[in-house]
Amino acid sequence: MARKVLIADDEQNIVISLEFLLKREGFEVLVAADGEAALQMIAEHHPDLVLLDVMMPKRNGYEVCQRMRERPDWRGIKIIMLSAKGRDVEVSKGVSLGADLYVTKPFSNAELVAQINALLAAA
Amino acid sequence: MKARVKFALWVAVLYVAALGAAAALGVVLGAGQPAEDREALLRMLAERAPALVFVAAFLLFVCIGAVKWLFARYVTAVRALAEQTRVVVEANQALRVSTEGAREVAEAAAAINRLAEAHHALRRDFEQRTRESGAQLGEERNRLAALMSELSEGVLVCNAEGRILLYNEQARALFGAGRGTAAAALVGLGRSVFTLVDRDQIAHAMEKLQTLVDAGELPPITRFVAATAAGRLLRVRAAPFVDSGGAAAGVVLALEDVTGLLGQEATRRKLLQALAADARAPVANIRAAAENLASFPDMATERRARFVDIVASESQVLTRTLNEALRDYADALKANLRLEDMRVLDLLGVARQRIEATLGVATRLVDVDEALWVRVDSFAFVQALAFLGARLRDDFGVRALSLSARSDGKLIELDLGWTGANVVNDALSAWESVPMQIGPEASPLSVRDVLDRHGGEVWVKAAGAGEASFRFLIPAAEVAPAPLRAPAAPTESRPEYYDFDLFRSSGTATAQQERKLVEITYTAFDTETTGLEPSAGDEIISIGAVRIVNGRMLKNEVFEQLVDPRRPLNRESTRIHGIEARALEGQPAIEQVLPLFHRFCEDTVLVGHNAAFDMRFLELKEASAGIRFAQPVLDTLLLSAAVHPAHQDHRLESIAERLGVRLIGRHTALGDALLTGEIFLKLIPLLAERGVITLRQALQASRETYYARLQY
Numbered sequence: 001m002a003r004k005v006l007i008a009d010d011e012q013n014i015v016i017s018l019e020f021l022l023k024r025e026g027f028e029v030l031v032a033a034d035g036e037a038a039l040q041m042i043a044e045h046h047p048d049l050v051l052l053d054v055m056m057p058k059r060n061g062y063e064v065c066q067r068m069r070e071r072p073d074w075r076g077i078k079i080i081m082l083s084a085k086g087r088d089v090e091v092s093k094g095v096s097l098g099a100d101l102y103v104t105k106p107f108s109n110a111e112l113v114a115q116i117n118a119l120l121a122a123a
Numbered sequence: 124m125k126a127r128v129k130f131a132l133w134v135a136v137l138y139v140a141a142l143g144a145a146a147a148l149g150v151v152l153g154a155g156q157p158a159e160d161r162e163a164l165l166r167m168l169a170e171r172a173p174a175l176v177f178v179a180a181f182l183l184f185v186c187i188g189a190v191k192w193l194f195a196r197y198v199t200a201v202r203a204l205a206e207q208t209r210v211v212v213e214a215n216q217a218l219r220v221s222t223e224g225a226r227e228v229a230e231a232a233a234a235i236n237r238l239a240e241a242h243h244a245l246r247r248d249f250e251q252r253t254r255e256s257g258a259q260l261g262e263e264r265n266r267l268a269a270l271m272s273e274l275s276e277g278v279l280v281c282n283a284e285g286r287i288l289l290y291n292e293q294a295r296a297l298f299g300a301g302r303g304t305a306a307a308a309l310v311g312l313g314r315s316v317f318t319l320v321d322r323d324q325i326a327h328a329m330e331k332l333q334t335l336v337d338a339g340e341l342p343p344i345t346r347f348v349a350a351t352a353a354g355r356l357l358r359v360r361a362a363p364f365v366d367s368g369g370a371a372a373g374v375v376l377a378l379e380d381v382t383g384l385l386g387q388e389a390t391r392r393k394l395l396q397a398l399a400a401d402a403r404a405p406v407a408n409i410r411a412a413a414e415n416l417a418s419f420p421d422m423a424t425e426r427r428a429r430f431v432d433i434v435a436s437e438s439q440v441l442t443r444t445l446n447e448a449l450r451d452y453a454d455a456l457k458a459n460l461r462l463e464d465m466r467v468l469d470l471l472g473v474a475r476q477r478i479e480a481t482l483g484v485a486t487r488l489v490d491v492d493e494a495l496w497v498r499v500d501s502f503a504f505v506q507a508l509a510f511l512g513a514r515l516r517d518d519f520g521v522r523a524l525s526l527s528a529r530s531d532g533k534l535i536e537l538d539l540g541w542t543g544a545n546v547v548n549d550a551l552s553a554w555e556s557v558p559m560q561i562g563p564e565a566s567p568l569s570v571r572d573v574l575d576r577h578g579g580e581v582w583v584k585a586a587g588a589g590e591a592s593f594r595f596l597i598p599a600a601e602v603a604p605a606p607l608r609a610p611a612a613p614t615e616s617r618p619e620y621y622d623f624d625l626f627r628s629s630g631t632a633t634a635q636q637e638r639k640l641v642e643i644t645y646t647a648f649d650t651e652t653t654g655l656e657p658s659a660g661d662e663i664i665s666i667g668a669v670r671i672v673n674g675r676m677l678k679n680e681v682f683e684q685l686v687d688p689r690r691p692l693n694r695e696s697t698r699i700h701g702i703e704a705r706a707l708e709g710q711p712a713i714e715q716v717l718p719l720f721h722r723f724c725e726d727t728v729l730v731g732h733n734a735a736f737d738m739r740f741l742e743l744k745e746a747s748a749g750i751r752f753a754q755p756v757l758d759t760l761l762l763s764a765a766v767h768p769a770h771q772d773h774r775l776e777s778i779a780e781r782l783g784v785r786l787i788g789r790h791t792a793l794g795d796a797l798l799t800g801e802i803f804l805k806l807i808p809l810l811a812e813r814g815v816i817t818l819r820q821a822l823q824a825s826r827e828t829y830y831a832r833l834q835y
Contacts, residue, residue: 011404013433017411020426024419062582066548084403088534089580089596096594097582105407109414 002028003120004045008038008064009053009082014105018051021109022116035059039067047077048120054083054094062097069098078119082107126202130194137186142179200224201231206769208235213808215783216243277357277378280364283371285316285325297378298351309722311680313644313672316376318722320349320359327473327502328361329374334472336363336371346463347502348381356381358463398448405441409434467495467535471526474505478512478524481561489527489540497535497599500576506566507573508539510559511593519544525592535599538584540592548583551593555581635755636819640807643818645671645757646682646724647800649792650737651700653688657740662688663713664702666720667793669800670727674807676800682723683793685710700790717741717748727754728818732775732799734758755818759802761825766809768828778802 005027007018015031022029030045032038034057042050050068054061061081068074079101081094086104094102100119103112153161168175200222207220219239222232271278277294281287287310295310298319309318316325328345335343344362351357360377412433415422422430468491475486508526515521525540555574559566574581579597586592635643648668654661668682685702687710697703731737734756745751763773767781775798779786782805787794810816815824 011408013408013437014404014411016429016433017408017415020415020419020422020430021411063548063552082407084400084407086399086403087578089578089598092534092596093580093582096584105403106410107407109411109418 002026003049004028004030004047005116006030006032006038006041006045006047006050008032008035008041008050008056008061010034010056011053014053017109021113025113027116033057035061035064038064042068042074042077046074049078049080049116052079052081052099054081054085054090062093065094065097065099080112080115080119126198129198130190133190133194134183134187137190138183141182141186195223196225197228200228202769204228204232204235206767208239209809209812210781211235211239212242213812214805215781216246217783275379279310279316279319279376279378280373281316281376282373285322287312287314287316288373294378297355297357297380311670311672312677313670315726318725319351320357320376324349324502325361325374327505328359329363330476331469331473331501332361332363332374333371334469334476338472345469346465348463394448398445401444401448402441405437405444408437409441412437463499463501464496465499465501466493467491467497467528467537468493470497470499470501470504471528471537473501474508474526477505477509481509481564482512482516484512484516484521485523487523487525489525491526491528492530495528495530495535495599497537497597498577499597500573503566503568503573503576506559506561506568507570509561510566510570511539511554513561514550514554515541515544515546518550519546527592530599533599535595535597537595537597538592539595540586540590542590544591546583546591551581551583636822637817639816640810640818640821641674644673644727645730645800645803646727647671647676647730647796647803648682648720648724648737649731649795649799650740651702651790651792652740653690653692653696655736657743660690661740662686662690663740663744664688664692664707665700665792666716667791667796668720668723669793669796671730671800671804674804676797676804678797681793681796682720684716684719686713686716687711688713713744714748717744718750721748721750721752724752724754729754729756730759730799730803731756732759732795732802734760755822757803757818757821758825759799759806761828762803762806762810762821764828765815765824766806766813775799775802782806 005022007015007022007029008031009015009018010033015033019029019031030041030047032041036058038050038052038056039059041047050064052061052064056064059067061083065079065081068077068079079099081099081102082105083090083094083102084105091102091104101115103115153164156164201224204220204222204224207218211218211220216239219236220232222228271289271291272293274291274293277297278289278291279287279294280289290310290312298310324347328347331345332343335345342362344360346358346360349357349359358379358381360379362375362377363371364373364375365371412430416427416430416434468488471488471491475488478484478486512521512524515524519541521541521544523541526538527540528535528537530536555570558569559573570581573579574595574597577597579595581593581595584592584594646668648666650663650667651665652661652663663686665685666682670677670680685707687707689712692702692704692707729738729752735758738752738756741752759775759778760773763770763778767773770777770781775795776786778784779798779802782802784798784801784805786798810821810824813824815821
């Protein structure tokens, strides 16, 4: 059975690339364009992993991350935060709030896929 | 008794006595004669009545003449003698009395002169000895002055109220810049340091110093960065000084211009942040699309076209971002960066004091690493901590807070912790973005602004068992500066170089009117004008002023400014003040000059000669310059008339001569201001002798003189 990945990002140009890439890698891909939509998608589809952009409308990535970690039944969902903010304090904040990985933009497609696979394999 | 009344009385007494004597003679002559002889005599007198009236009138003139002669030689001469003697005693020791009166009076004058000579000699001897004993002190002071002028740093020494006790030229130069003497003159003895450096910053530095002193730190020094009115950034090192009793008496500020330094740092930081935030996203988009294109050559044509399109459009976005970043921030020298290296322990110490004092919330330090240093705007950061503390107290009833700090080397984790209240990140997000308000104290900044300035972050961290904290993450100081441990100089030995005693009493809250003349700070001033009638369009063309502090005229704290009158000068006035129209071209207008002068004489009593005249010129310009001269004004003309009512001549030169003041630089505004100031200082003891001690009494005495009734 294909693993489900949710891409939560409001930037179309990165979503198109990620969606194409992950489908090619054999994942089932869901897309949400803001924080509220992301939480709704998670509740409906219960994905295995969420690619979470920090800067999003309605609820930012930090808030979505914290909400997710407050729900015990969502504990198993892996979170990779994607952000153009790459300072140490922001990385620490993301990890402290419960992200499994904080990836700074720009990133390598191949590495991202490898990291997704590694996280899902560890689960 | 008034001289005039006394004169009239003497004449009357003498005249009545002479007439009485004549009448008595008549009665005595007539008493022994037979009746017909008496009648013959009366008839004879009646026939000669006009001659008798003439004789009576002649007698009156003789009486007046005699009394006048006596008066001039004895009464007026003695009065003049008394007045001159007063001048000798109070103002001009070298003056000798003279008289045009009787020989007896001349003898008295000679005796007085001998006494004056003896007194003068005694005084000279006394002064000589005082000088000798003061020479060593003076030498030490000169050494200090030389030392201060050698320093590359500016130095300001203030008492606990923020009055400047001592400064050097470098400090003046740092706060000057731009407006010439007028702005630099704001650094002056007795002036408030708060007009130069933000009051809250100094108060904050004082708090910090108190914390260090209490902790026994030697030497107690704190640093901050302040912006000057002219836009310079000064790095300030502050150290407390103590009085002979060991109590904190004030603060020494060492100033260094770091405008360029911090400006560059700020620009660099902002540029990097802008690039990081704005360039990463488009690069990420391009990279993801390009890697897909490279990795999957078999993709459908439309999809390939879509990815190529992404690469093209995102490249343009990136180009724009780079150009904007370079344009916007290349010249951005913002003066809001006040980051300084500080020990975390000290920062939290100040924060605790602040939170306990303003919020009434108990605080404790838990687990703080003493070796941690942080790069921080301590004032803003403490404000942020106190603000969050206030919100916790008001919205969640939190009554006790803990503070802790640790580090992994690069970042400092600083926790503001509490127990019991369930505070979520949403609440924090809301508090973060509003301007900080703690009771009546409002800041334009939000917690988010403060964090951005520090490159920091904050979130809610739950620690279980109802314990939670705001976790602040801020960069550690790049180099933890080694605490200076200078050989501890005995603190008692420090203040003896300074002449601070004069300022000890300045804190008394006596109403200004009841303050003694000798204690008040004055601005002696003068103006030159195009003519004598301000209401007819005459204008000020020059203002000069000098400060008088504690009975001393500070000749290097002066205000001197020419003013463009925006009207032609007439020739007569140019003859008086010697200012040519050419010299006034390009000078500022009165509306620009008056606010500077107003600042120069802030908190002082104005002193002018015939001040009503100058004040009318100033008052006519108050509205257009947007200021008001509300302080009391003393007039040396009126005060001189109060001191020497017998003299008719109260022109500046005449008073100067009377009081032994040398005339120099007459008829320039500054020259006359200096002369007026010197005369005023000589008048103070003469006034005191007449019981005029306080400002209120001086104003009262001025009002009562004859000259005050004249209208200008």
